Amino acid sequence: MAQKIRVWTGVLLLTLLIHVFGPNAIGKEHPNSRMVMDQAGRQVVIPGVVNKIVTTFKPATLCVLSLGLAPKLIGVDTSSKRDRLSKTVFPKINQVTGIGNKSMGINFETLVSLEPDLVILYSQKDGLQMANRLAILNIPAIVILPESFQTIQLSLELIARAVGGETNILAVEQQMDNLLHLIRERLKDLPQEKRKTGYFASSRGMFSTTTGNMLQHEIFTTAGIENVSGELTGYFQDISPEQLFRWNPDLMVLSRHMKRSEAARLSNKALSRVTAISTRQVFRCPSSLSPWDFPSPLSVLASLWLAKRVYPDYFFDIDLLDKINEFHRVLFGKTMDEMGGSLDDTIQWER
Secondary structure (H helix, E strand, O other), rough: HHHHHHHHHHHHHHHHHHHHHOOOOOOOOOOOOOOEEOOOOEEEEEEEEOOEEEOHHHHHHHHOOOOOOOOHHEEEEEHHOOOOHHHHHHHHHOEEEEEEEOOOOHHHHHHHHOOOOOOOOOOOOHEEEEEEHHHHHHOOEOOOOOOOOHHHHHHHHHHHHHOOOOHHHHHHHHHHHHHHHHHHHHHOOOOOOHOOEEEOOOOOOOOEOOOOOOHHHHHHOOEEEEEOOOOOOOOOEEOOOOHHHOOOEEEEEEOOOHHHHHHHHHHHHHHHHHHHHHHHOOOOOOOOOOOOOOOOOOOOHHHHHHHHHHHHHHHHOOOOOHHHHHHHHHHHOOOOOOOOOOOOOOOOOOO
């Protein structure tokens, strides 16, 4: 019994040290260390210069690339290794070690073997648990929660502070702020009676949608569109066809990762009762390079694209592709055109 008490006391003490002092509370001190608080409220000590970064999900990789930190990547999630934009911006990503992904699981042993200076983790599933496991091994890990335009910027700022050196943070934030200001200024006088309603269908299928807690909701509302599923909470929610009929949105946006076979259901005669489908106001979220409905700085482009699509009179003098190309050039050093990308936002309707 006494031995068990000593073991549990040791575990509790270790947990307390990590919680209070951050993931590097155990181990040697570093003269150039700095402390950051991540978006899960964890205090994390970063020892010295960060030269080796591991990202565990695509939004983290896109944030790192936009900050100009590609050469520091030594490990990435397997989804990022397949991402066209990531491969174009950082061709050597094919040589970077894949460490699994959030959906299928991260290979913890592979991650640890890379001896990273910084690991960037997600908040869902086992992200927090993994952060604490890494803390015990004295490997700094930060958790980011990029689920809104504001928290995407906070994620960028957190990564920049954790890395400590020179980054592209100011230019990225300025690009995001400029586009958001442009959209809001153009739509500030849009009458309520002219505002459209919209429905976002997730990658899981036509009857899976986002909630008011998710980034897609803000993409809609920033573009002057009322999200019909905005009162739902949590993450992706399944709905019935009857619910979609009741909402009867003016337009629909399909996730970039929705399967073409699932999108083909739009030709189902029964669904023509939905205004968006009968009027063919259904779009696939851009772009062909990397999806704008994923949390990353690119997400603000989704609001600009959608606002111009739905309210063209308010953006008649705005060249959408010019704005998109400039945004990509500032963040990634190449325009979307130079990367061979396109909006690819139209639906191929069956006749």
